[in-house]
Amino acid sequence: SQTIHQWPATLVQPVGSPLSLECTVEGTSNPNLYWYRQAAGRGLQLLFYSVGIGQISSEVPQNLSASRPQDRQFILSSKKLLLSDSGFYLCAWRSEGFGTEAFFGQGTRLTVV
Amino acid sequence: AQRVTQPEKLLSVFKGAPVELKCNYSYSGSPELFWYVQYSRQRLQLLLRHISRESIKGFTADLNKGETSFHLKKPFAQEEDSAMYYCALRSNQAGTALIFGKGTTLSVSS
Numbered sequence: 001s002q003t004i005h006q007w008p009a010t011l012v013q014p015v016g017s018p019l020s021l022e023c024t025v026e027g028t029s030n031p032n033l034y035w036y037r038q039a040a041g042r043g044l045q046l047l048f049y050s051v052g053i054g055q056i057s058s059e060v061p062q063n064l065s066a067s068r069p070q071d072r073q074f075i076l077s078s079k080k081l082l083l084s085d086s087g088f089y090l091c092a093w094r095s096e097g098f099g100t101e102a103f104f105g106q107g108t109r110l111t112v113v
Numbered sequence: 114a115q116r117v118t119q120p121e122k123l124l125s126v127f128k129g130a131p132v133e134l135k136c137n138y139s140y141s142g143s144p145e146l147f148w149y150v151q152y153s154r155q156r157l158q159l160l161l162r163h164i165s166r167e168s169i170k171g172f173t174a175d176l177n178k179g180e181t182s183f184h185l186k187k188p189f190a191q192e193e194d195s196a197m198y199y200c201a202l203r204s205n206q207a208g209t210a211l212i213f214g215k216g217t218t219l220s221v222s223s
Binding site for chain 1: 119122145156215
């Protein structure tokens, strides 16, 4: 069966520090991968998505970047965190195809102090 | 551009009352539409998708292309339905993203 792992679950980082959140998927190949930020009143904001290794699409200009070094690994990064980067980050995957379901990780609560 | 609008942030109903969570979308082609639900302390998960035309936990949603809507309905709400509900849209073209609305919190009280 397919599983998605996202870590860490919580993270407190000082302003100006780097960030690396990792997401891995098991049990499937060539998944579509997504990073979302979930915020009260703003819903689920799509940050990045990837349809293959090295292929990253950015939806929102920001202080963050994403990379997909392996087929089932998706990394969210920042060189210097801002206070406004605080939030709840969700990774998700789905198979390509009409009407396929997206599966979500447990999320990472990031607090920038 | 693709857009999903959920006009209500919060919907409060009594147990046994009908529920309708509104979702309107903006997309010029043939969309794929979904409802996702997040119960307290659980992961976001799929509730239903328009292509299945199914009823899940008593919920149904009909795609109305004329009104560009995909409202979620349930005739009799239960307390365990209390959760955050997200409407989502994806283009039927390969390699496109899944985008979500801002979500509606459903609160069912006895």
